[in-house]
Amino acid sequence: xxxxxxxxxxxxxxxxxxxxxxxxxxxxxxxxxxxxxxxxxxxxxxxxxxxxxxxxxxxxxxxxxxxxxxxxxxxxxxxxxxxxxxxxxxxxxxxxxxxxxxxxxxxxxxxxxxxxxxxxxxxxxxxxxxxxxxxxxxxxxxxxxxxxxxxxxxxxxxxxxxxxxxxxxxxxxxxxxxxxxxxxxxxxxxxxxxxxxxxxxxxxxxxxxxxxxxxxxxxxxxxxxxxxxxxxxxxxxxxxxxxxxxxxxxxxxxxxxxxxxxxxxxxxxxxxxxxxxxxxxxxxxxxxxxxxxxxxxxxxxxxxxxxxxxxxxxxxxxxxxxxxxxxxxxxxxxxxxxxxxxxxxxxxxxxxxxxxxxxxxxxxxxxxxxxxxxxxxxxxxxxxxxxxxxxxxxxxxxxxxxxxxxxxxxxxxxxxxxxxxxxxxxxxxxxxxxxxxxxxxxxxxxxxxxxxxxxxxxx
Amino acid sequence: xxxxxxxxxxxxxxxxxxxxxxxxxxxxxxxxxxxxxxxxxxxxxxxxxxxxxxxxxxxxxxxxxxxxxxxxxxxxxxxxxxxxxxxxxxxxxxxxxxxxxxxxxxxxxxxxxxxxxxxxxxxxxxxxxxxxxxxxxxxxxxxxxxxxxxxxxxxxxxxxxxxxxxxxxxxxxxxxxxxxxxxxxxxxxxxxxxxxxxxxxxxxxxxxxxxxxxxxxxxxxxxxxxxxxxxxxxxxxxxxxxxxxxxxxxxxxxxxxxxxxxxxxxxxxxxxxxxxxxxxxxxxxxxxxxxxxxxxxxxxxxxxxxxxxxxxxxxxxxxxxxxxxxxxxxxxxxxxxxxxxxxxxxxxxxxxxxxxxxxxxxxxxxxxxxxxxxxxxxxxxxxxxxxxxxxxxxxxxxxxxxxxxxxxxxxxxxxxxxxxxxxxxxxxxxxxxxxxxxxxxxxxxxxxxxxxxxxxxxx
Numbered sequence: 052x053x054x055x056x057x058x059x060x061x062x063x064x065x066x067x068x069x070x071x072x073x074x075x076x077x078x079x080x081x082x083x084x085x086x087x088x089x090x091x092x093x094x095x096x097x098x099x100x101x102x103x104x105x106x107x108x109x110x111x112x113x114x115x116x117x118x119x120x121x122x123x124x125x126x127x128x129x130x131x132x133x134x135x136x137x138x139x140x141x142x143x144x145x146x147x148x149x150x151x152x153x154x155x156x157x158x159x160x161x162x163x164x165x166x167x168x169x170x171x172x173x174x175x176x177x178x179x180x181x182x183x184x185x186x187x188x189x190x191x192x193x194x195x196x197x198x199x200x201x202x203x204x205x206x207x208x209x210x211x212x213x214x215x216x217x218x219x220x221x222x223x224x225x226x227x228x229x230x231x232x233x234x235x236x237x238x239x240x241x242x243x244x245x246x247x248x249x250x251x252x253x254x255x256x257x258x259x260x261x262x263x264x265x266x267x268x269x270x271x272x273x274x275x276x277x278x279x280x281x282x283x284x285x286x287x288x289x290x291x292x293x294x295x296x297x298x299x300x301x302x303x304x305x306x307x308x309x310x311x312x313x314x315x316x317x318x319x320x321x322x323x324x325x326x327x328x329x330x331x332x333x334x335x336x337x338x339x340x341x342x343x344x345x346x347x348x349x350x351x352x353x354x355x356x357x358x359x360x361x362x363x364x365x366x367x368x369x370x371x372x373x374x375x376x377x378x379x380x381x382x383x384x385x386x387x388x389x390x391x392x393x394x395x396x397x398x399x400x401x402x403x404x405x406x407x408x409x410x411x412x413x414x415x416x417x418x419x420x421x422x423x424x425x426x427x428x429x430x431x432x433x434x435x436x437x438x439x440x441x442x443x444x445x446x447x448x449x450x451x452x453x454x455x456x457x458x459x460x461x462x463x464x465x466x467x468x469x470x471x472x473x474x475x476x477x478x479x480x481x482x483x484x485x486x487x488x489x490x491x492x493x494x495x496x497x498x499x500x501x502x503x504x505x506x507x508x509x510x
Numbered sequence: 511x512x513x514x515x516x517x518x519x520x521x522x523x524x525x526x527x528x529x530x531x532x533x534x535x536x537x538x539x540x541x542x543x544x545x546x547x548x549x550x551x552x553x554x555x556x557x558x559x560x561x562x563x564x565x566x567x568x569x570x571x572x573x574x575x576x577x578x579x580x581x582x583x584x585x586x587x588x589x590x591x592x593x594x595x596x597x598x599x600x601x602x603x604x605x606x607x608x609x610x611x612x613x614x615x616x617x618x619x620x621x622x623x624x625x626x627x628x629x630x631x632x633x634x635x636x637x638x639x640x641x642x643x644x645x646x647x648x649x650x651x652x653x654x655x656x657x658x659x660x661x662x663x664x665x666x667x668x669x670x671x672x673x674x675x676x677x678x679x680x681x682x683x684x685x686x687x688x689x690x691x692x693x694x695x696x697x698x699x700x701x702x703x704x705x706x707x708x709x710x711x712x713x714x715x716x717x718x719x720x721x722x723x724x725x726x727x728x729x730x731x732x733x734x735x736x737x738x739x740x741x742x743x744x745x746x747x748x749x750x751x752x753x754x755x756x757x758x759x760x761x762x763x764x765x766x767x768x769x770x771x772x773x774x775x776x777x778x779x780x781x782x783x784x785x786x787x788x789x790x791x792x793x794x795x796x797x798x799x800x801x802x803x804x805x806x807x808x809x810x811x812x813x814x815x816x817x818x819x820x821x822x823x824x825x826x827x828x829x830x831x832x833x834x835x836x837x838x839x840x841x842x843x844x845x846x847x848x849x850x851x852x853x854x855x856x857x858x859x860x861x862x863x864x865x866x867x868x869x870x871x872x873x874x875x876x877x878x879x880x881x882x883x884x885x886x887x888x889x890x891x892x893x894x895x896x897x898x899x900x901x902x903x904x905x906x907x908x909x910x911x912x913x914x915x916x917x918x919x920x921x922x923x924x925x926x927x928x929x930x931x932x933x934x935x936x937x938x939x940x941x942x943x944x945x946x947x948x949x950x951x952x953x954x955x956x957x958x959x960x961x962x963x964x965x966x967x968x969x
Contacts, residue, residue: 152688155614156875156918157782157826163795163920229611229686229721232901235919262688323616336622367616416615442691459615460694461622 052508055097058188060180060204061197062138064102064126065090066119068112076112078119084422085197085222087285092499095121101183103127103134103176127183129176136172138200143358145169146199146242150223151324151417152230162235170238177203177245185211193506196249198222203241205248216506219246220253220280223419224444225263231270243270251276251505255420256444280501281448283493284425293406293430297399305351305403308391313472315350316408316435318401318423320357321394323367326416326440326458327354328374331390333414333464335378338389341469346387348472351404355396368394408435410471413443416458420444424453428486434479436471437486438464452486511967514556517647519639519663520656521597523561523585524549525578527571535571537578543881544656544681546744551958554580560642562586562593562635586642588635595631601659602817604628605701609658609682610783610876611689621694629697636662636704644670652965655708657681662700664707675965678705679712679739682878683903684722690729702729710735710964714879715903739960740907742952743884752865752889756858764810764862767850772931774809775867775894777860777882778874779816780853782826785875785899785917786813787833790849792873792923794837797848800928805846807931809871810863814855827853867894869930872902875917879903883912887945893938895930896945897923911945 065086068076080086093100104110104126113126129137145166148154160166180196181204188194196204196219205217231239243266246252252275254260260277267274292298305314315334319325334350354371358364375392382389393400405411411427424437424445439446439453446455456467474482500510524545527535539545552559563569563585572585588596604625607613619625639655640663647653655663655678664676690698702725705711711734713719719736726733751757764773774793778784793809813830817823834851841848852859864870870886883896883904898905898912905914913926933941959969 153616155617156611157785158614158787158829160918161788161791161920162916162918162922163791164799167921227686227688229688232916233918235916235922326616328617329620332620332622340623370617457621457691457694459619459621459692461620462626463621463694 052193052503052510054093056189056192057096057098057503058184058192058194059089059093059098059100059197060184060194060201061085061100061102062142062200063105064109064113064124065100066113066117066124067105068108069106070108076108078112078117087288088282088495088498090120091285091288092496093120093122098122099187099189100124101127101180101187103129125183125187127179129179133172133175136169137176139360140166140169141173142200144361144363146202147223149230149233150199150221150226152226153323153416154233156233160233162238174203177201178207180204181207181211184208184215188212188215190214192216193218193503193508195220195502203245206245209248216508217249218251218253218502218505219249220502221259221263221419222255222282223259224256224417225254225259225266227262228265228269231266240270243267243274247271247275249275251278253278253280253502253505255279255281256447258447259419259444276505278501278505280498281444281493282420282422282498283495284422284429284490285495286429286491289402289426289429292399292402295399298403298406301397301400301403302406305400305407308351309349309407312346313348313409314407315348315410315412315468316353316404316427317350317412318353318404319355321354321364321368321371322357323363324415324417325354326414327352327371329458329461329464330412330414331371331374331378332461333468334390335381336461336465337469338382340465344469344472345382346384348389349387349391350389351391351393353393353401353404356394402430405430406432409433410468411435411437412464412468413437413445414440414456414458414464415443416440418443418445424449425490428452428483428490431483431487434476434483436474436479436482438467438471448489449486452482452489511652511962511969513552515648515651516555516557516962517643517651517653518548518552518557518559518656519643519653519660520544520559520561521601521659522564523568523572523583524559525572525576525583526564527567528565529567535567537571537576546747547741547954547957549579550744550747551955552579552581557581558646558648559583560586560639560646562588584642584646586638588638592631592634595628596635597659598819599625599628600632603820603822605658605661606682608685608689608692609680611685612782612875613692615692619692621697633662636660637666639663640666640670643667643674647671647674649673651675652677652962652967654679654961662704665704668707675967676708677710677712677961677964678708679961680718680722680878681714681741682718683715683876684713684718684725686721687724687728690725699729702726702733706730706734708734710737712737712739712961712964714738714740715906717906718878718903735964737960737964739957740903740952741879741881741957742954743881743888743949744954745888745950748861748885748889751858751861754858757862757865760856760859760862761865764859764866767810768808768866771805772807772868773866774807774869774871774927775812775863775886776809776871777812777863778814780813780823780827780830781816782822783874783876784813785873786811786826786830788917788920788923789871789873790830790833790837791920792927793849794840795920795924796928797841799924803928803931804841805843807848808846808850809848810850810852812852812860812863815853861889864889865891868892869927870894870896871923871927872896872904873899873915873917873923874902875899877902877904883908884949887911887942887949890942890946893935893942895933895938895941897926897930907948908945911941911948
């Protein structure tokens with residue numbers, strides 16, 4: 052298709068603005084994985100990307116649209132109170148927790164009068180996107196709506212613009228039917244009806260697709276068409292960073308810290324779904340059960356703070372810090388700190404760690420995809436082995452080239468890390484080579500093409 | 511069938527012993543709902559009941575069997591360390607949390623080396639029951655194994671005694687497949703294989719039966735036969751207590767406290783699955799949203815401490831106390847305490863509250879049956895209305911004669927309590943009369959008969 056008919060809609064846009072000292076506005080490429088994935092594909096496409104303004108500078112900079120790297124970006128001005136309700140309360144504290152099965156159900160969630168107002172805010176946020184898309188989308192356009200923030204865009208938009216084809220893609224898992232029942236009945240119904248109004252709904256894994264279908268079956272006669280389109284890593288960008296000077300400098304620094312020991316690495320946001328606590332518990336059990344490994348391994352963990360406006364995330368951060376302190380207090384010697392925890396975001400340093408790991412631990416309790424599990428093998432140069440949770444979407448692709456773990460099984464995780472360390476050179480080479488091949492085998496464009504195919508178009 | 515061929519097996523027995531001041535042993539009827547339900551049916555039956563000894567006195571008193579009310583009781587001597595692992599760690603901290611969906615998954619459970627030893631203890635506890643039943647059960651006997659403590663009795667027992675028919679009955683819900691995946695794979699497999707070795711598995715609700723069947727379908731070619739047999743309340747015993755002097759005295763005391771206000775009641779163990787916190791949050795929201803109800807209602811909550819050896823239960827107890835203090839601090843006046851929390855166990859007082867309630871709140875997050883929802887209507891004398899969670903097994907029977915709530919929906923629960931208070935006299939009478947009819951319609955013997963029918967026998 053002619054990509055000028057394509058519109059991307061997402062909460063976070065590809066560009067953000069800040070004010071220069073001289074008072075003018077300066078545009079910068081935005082953060083977030085979606086930009087890294089879609090940016091290269093949209094270059095010079097003439098497509099449109101619609102997102103929420105995250106600041107006053109964004110509102111001013113992109114209200115009426117701006118050209119950037121060959122596609123048009125428009126930032127939607129959403130009232131800050133509405134945005135907080137939609138983003139913090141509903142998207143990140145409700146739908147994220149729901150789809151990742153994170154609630155401590157005796158205590159959370161609490162669907163009270165404050166939450167009901169937040170749900171109204173989420174509706175309004177979605178309707179604002181729908182109205183902007185109805186005004187703005189090209190005739191017979193294809194709108195690819197990204198992620199759980201925007202579950203409810205389709206009903207209003209489809210009614211106003213029947214010429215458009217609307218595809219939704221979930222970057223999270225989708226909750227199982229038992230978890231959907233946690234929502235008040237009418238809210239669960241509205242959520243599913245919102246998604247059912249799309250022409251198709253896409254997921255990273257057949258398991259999330261099956262969960263969504265099962266949820267639909269429990270509540271409506273016919274669900275929408277679905278498809279599976281796993282997101283590949285942005286390999287080209289990653290290899291460029293891996294070859295860069297910053298990464299080289301970080302790698303040398305890391306080698307000094309590691310000092311010839313076996314290196315276990317994890318790279319994650321500081322996020323309850325990532326299962327950081329049990330990763331350290333497993334490491335503690337490994338050191339307890341296998342004394343010969345003490346002083347011979349080091350666990351370098353890159354856990355970058357995220358959503359720190361939410362008490363759950365601040366609390367989790369504290370628990371992680373406390374656990375690292377405990378494990379280090381138990382095992383450290385004069386020459387050896389068992390866990391090195393890094394919480395200041397530094398992409399080049401993360402990539403350096405991915406180049407260097409002997410074992411990469413990726414053990415989320417539940418994860419839509421988890422690109423780290425694929426990014427590691429793309430850049431690793433040590434025949435490092437990935438220990439991967441069976442609850443990550445990436446497991447579908449990597450089951451044969453990683454060592455699998457049940458994420459709640461601390462002993463099993465300890466044994467898997469030990470087994471990864473024990474593998475002989477030939478086995479490590481075979482496994483890591485296979486992992487790199489799988490991780491590199493699918494181009495980024497395939498993911499976009501799958502979404503377009505769901506709209507009846509080809510790339 | 512001749513009930514002398516019947517054997518009941520359960521963790522807790524119908525009789526417990528304590529030492530008299532003179533050094534002799536004194537038998538007393540044990541606590542727990544199962545005794546109240548089965549005791550009357552087994553009177554003079556010649557049946558056998560096998561349970562774990564809970565104390566040294568039990569070991570001494572019932573090691574070789576004792577006659578009590580016309581059936582034989584035998585207490586199994588289980589090593590205390592094994593018992594703690596089986597009962598505290600696996601049964602109550604793992605399987606109870608699993609089947610009720612109670613875990614805060616980013617943090618709990620942690621299947622580490624200590625837990626693996628506890629699972630060995632659970633196996634041994636089950637094998638001890640199996641060995642005792644193999645020795646002791648009458649030829650061609652029917653063994654009714656009660657509840658989640660004894661999931662693994664059947665494989666060893668069926669191998670040794672093919673003449674027996676073995677039925678398992680779950681008093682809890684059964685977990686949904688998404689929750690079963692939380693267990694390490696081999697443990698989930700062993701649990702289901704243990705249950706599949708029974709001739710049949712029974713549940714209080716078709717929903718728990720469906721969850722079990724779905725779990726089996728995900729992990730084995732053919733699951734065991736299943737049946738649904740909801741437990742009725744022990745109505746005769748309850749009415750006897752309700753007519754007794756103790757209850758009358760408690761009722762007069764309660765009337766003084768209520769002083770003519772509308773009375774909301776809950777009666778529960780102090781237990782995370784009972785959703786006590788959200789019950790008080792809903793009451794707080796009701797008082798916030800409907801000022802005219804302030805000083806006109808009182809919430810008398812009977813929440814009896816349970817499993818206080820587990821940190822989770824102690825913590826939950828503290829949270830409940832703190833929330834009551836907060837709500838009372840917010841709304842109390844010189845003449846009115848909004849919530850009266852009673853934590854010292856007193857059955858006659860609970861029955862008095864059930865006689866007197868205007869609204870009975872039963873809002874568990876998930877509950878195998880919840881007999882309180884049926885016991886209330888049996889004894890209530892005020893045309894009181896039950897507000898009932900749709901996640902309780904009792905909902906299957908009481909949906910048409912109660913006001914339903916989604917247990918996580920605090921606002922919805924507040925509205926339901928308000929609606930129950932608002933009902934006019936005729937509507938209250940109709941609803942409460944219907945509830946009493948349903949709650950009284952099924953005799954206790956039907957529940958036993960259903961289990962025997964699953965073994966190919968009739969009562």
